[in-house]
Amino acid sequence: MHYKNNHRPKTPKGLLLSAIGVLLFLHLPFAIVMLYAFTTDETTFTFPPPGLTTKWFGVAMGRPDLWAALGLSLKVASIATVFALLLGTLAAAAVSRSKFFGRESISFLLVLPIALPGIVTGIALRSMMGLVNIPFSFWTIVIGHATFCVVVVYNNAIARFRRMGDSQIAASMDLGADGFQTFRYIVLPNLLTALVAGGMLAFALSFDEVIVTTFTAGQQSTLPIWIFSQLTRPRDRPVTNVVAFLVVTITAVPILLAHHLSQRDNL
Amino acid sequence: MRSAKQPNMNSPLSQANPSRLRRISTALHNRPGLFLLLLLSLPMGWMLIVYIGSLIGLLIQSFFYLDGFTGQVVKEFSLRTYQGLFTESHMEIFGRTVAMAAAVTVGAAALAFPLAYYIVRYAHARLKALMYLLVLLPLWSSYIIRVYSWKLILAKEGIVSWFLAQLGLTPLLDWVLRLPVIGGPSLSISSLGLFFVFLYIWLPYMILPIMSALERVPKSLADASGDLGGRPFHTFRYVTFPLAFPGVVAGSIFTFSLTLGDYIIPSVIGDSSPFIGMTVYSYQGTSGNIPMAAAFTVLPIAVMAVYLVTARKLGAFDAL
Numbered sequence A: 001m002h003y004k005n006n007h008r009p010k011t012p013k014g015l016l017l018s019a020i021g022v023l024l025f026l027h028l029p030f031a032i033v034m035l036y037a038f039t040t041d042e043t044t045f046t047f048p049p050p051g052l053t054t055k056w057f058g059v060a061m062g063r064p065d066l067w068a069a070l071g072l073s074l075k076v077a078s079i080a081t082v083f084a085l086l087l088g089t090l091a092a093a094a095v096s097r098s099k100f101f102g103r104e105s106i107s108f109l110l111v112l113p114i115a116l117p118g119i120v121t122g123i124a125l126r127s128m129m130g131l132v133n134i135p136f137s138f139w140t141i142v143i144g145h146a147t148f149c150v151v152v153v154y155n156n157a158i159a160r161f162r163r164m165g166d167s168q169i170a171a172s173m174d175l176g177a178d179g180f181q182t183f184r185y186i187v188l189p190n191l192l193t194a195l196v197a198g199g200m201l202a203f204a205l206s207f208d209e210v211i212v213t214t215f216t217a218g219q220q221s222t223l224p225i226w227i228f229s230q231l232t233r234p235r236d237r238p239v240t241n242v243v244a245f246l247v248v249t250i251t252a253v254p255i256l257l258a259h260h261l262s263q264r265d266n267l
Numbered sequence B: 001m002r003s004a005k006q007p008n009m010n011s012p013l014s015q016a017n018p019s020r021l022r023r024i025s026t027a028l029h030n031r032p033g034l035f036l037l038l039l040l041s042l043p044m045g046w047m048l049i050v051y052i053g054s055l056i057g058l059l060i061q062s063f064f065y066l067d068g069f070t071g072q073v074v075k076e077f078s079l080r081t082y083q084g085l086f087t088e089s090h091m092e093i094f095g096r097t098v099a100m101a102a103a104v105t106v107g108a109a110a111l112a113f114p115l116a117y118y119i120v121r122y123a124h125a126r127l128k129a130l131m132y133l134l135v136l137l138p139l140w141s142s143y144i145i146r147v148y149s150w151k152l153i154l155a156k157e158g159i160v161s162w163f164l165a166q167l168g169l170t171p172l173l174d175w176v177l178r179l180p181v182i183g184g185p186s187l188s189i190s191s192l193g194l195f196f197v198f199l200y201i202w203l204p205y206m207i208l209p210i211m212s213a214l215e216r217v218p219k220s221l222a223d224a225s226g227d228l229g230g231r232p233f234h235t236f237r238y239v240t241f242p243l244a245f246p247g248v249v250a251g252s253i254f255t256f257s258l259t260l261g262d263y264i265i266p267s268v269i270g271d272s273s274p275f276i277g278m279t280v281y282s283y284q285g286t287s288g289n290i291p292m293a294a295a296f297t298v299l300p301i302a303v304m305a306v307y308l309v310t311a312r313k314l315g316a317f318d319a320l
Helices: A013-035 A055-061 A062-096 A102-115 A117-130 A138-164 A167-174 A179-207 A213-216 A223-232 A237-266 B012-016 B018-029 B032-061 B080-085 B089-122 B127-141 B141-155 B158-166 B170-178 B191-215 B217-227 B232-261 B264-268 B277-286 B291-314
Strands: none
Touching: A013 A237, A013 B127, A013 B141, A013 B191, A055 A237, A062 A102, A062 A117, A062 A138, A062 A179, A062 A223, A062 B032, A062 B291, A102 A138, A102 B032, A102 B232, A117 A138, A117 A213, A117 B032, A117 B277, A117 B291, A138 A179, A138 A213, A138 B032, A138 B191, A167 A179, A179 A237, A179 B012, A179 B127, A179 B264, A213 A223, A213 B277, A223 A237, A223 B264, A237 B127, A237 B141, B012 B158, B018 B032, B032 B232, B032 B291, B080 B291, B089 B141, B089 B191, B089 B232, B089 B277, B089 B291, B127 B191, B127 B232, B141 B158, B141 B191, B191 B232, B217 B232, B232 B277, B232 B291, B277 B291
């Protein structure tokens, strides 16, 4: 088959169908989760649902354990994101502005907590806390989350630093600004959307992390841990369905926003 | 702020009235090495102390052992825990996990490649952006909810059974579930179901590296192959696929490693035969045997180390 360069070849039918099939495979489960939030069925997962209702949303609202878990998750994710923003930006600034020995290993070190199997990070932190006798607390969860969130911010920030180049920074310094002014008026505005995008992804990552959290939380229950306990010992199926519905809809917002921000700036 | 090669750029104005901040800034500017050290100290300190420190601690603890009588961890060097590690039942768990990770990796590559190929080679700009987003969305959305959705889907009374019944294929499902190893009482309590869930959860991690590898295959090479008389299939088989293969290897690092270390999915779906992650979790939790949990974790780390070295040889790191 010969074709001119500027003409796209005709799509083979089979390829198109399998592409659509794989995308459906990735997304139909979300539709199922949405549907089940409204089922009247209390004890099984019958499909099609015998009837539809919105009453479980009200039931879920009145559950203090759920609110407590949500509160803890939001608090952990916020603080872990702040840590990740600080550490990730500093590392990106250092790596992007100069070449030095061991530069490559810094990226490697930062990506390690998410490249190694989740239980490795979890058990390592857990055993360390055991070794130096740190009791489980809010902060033990935050420490774990911040550690694997750094890389998300770092990746976003370093991509921006690379594109920024240093001509603007050099110009600012040439015109008499000091380092802090240059940071405040040149670096930060350029970096801002990358940091917002990285921060939101870090927040999303922390908000639904469960593997590392089970090792560092002790008896505390974040929202994902609450859901996990419902998965292994289902007690409140309808409430779990509603929680699943809410988590899917709420987490879509920062993801889409982060995507939008990084797309817009890459144009 | 470039480097020490540049002369001090402070204007006379600023030198006439140097504030303390400005003096600090100038001092840092003139010592780029010191500035770099300051930038790095916090993130590297954190990662080295909290993370690498923990990993080393983990390794150290794997040489401690649990006293069988007192149930206390004895903090002295011993190879006793490692002797207990290589038992038949542990090796079975290890084999089961690695086999599942390999199956998931192959399955993910088979599903990811056509989609990535379509997106990169055939989709128009707008469609491409949309499809890229559709791959990213599941990657970033809640892991635990995505696992949960399959509890709904695979349930005996769930949508898969219903759908197959509508097609009159229930006997086929029953036959598959009666098969040894992959079967079970229902899809949600079978290794086959477990495989699907792993595949679903880690699939986006395979699609993205393949996409970026395909983006880097020069279109001119495929055109040249066509001009030289290669039919589309041959062009794909002998030109495009080999060039994009490092992307598959890069994706497989994720699918393999993530399956290896997961313990949530096999404790929610499947027939509860233990996987590495579940065993580690129960050793550190219920039995308080952190040395054994630590020693057990050394296995997946070793597997991943070998895997990464091989992947590097195959050029996977360029595709990341």
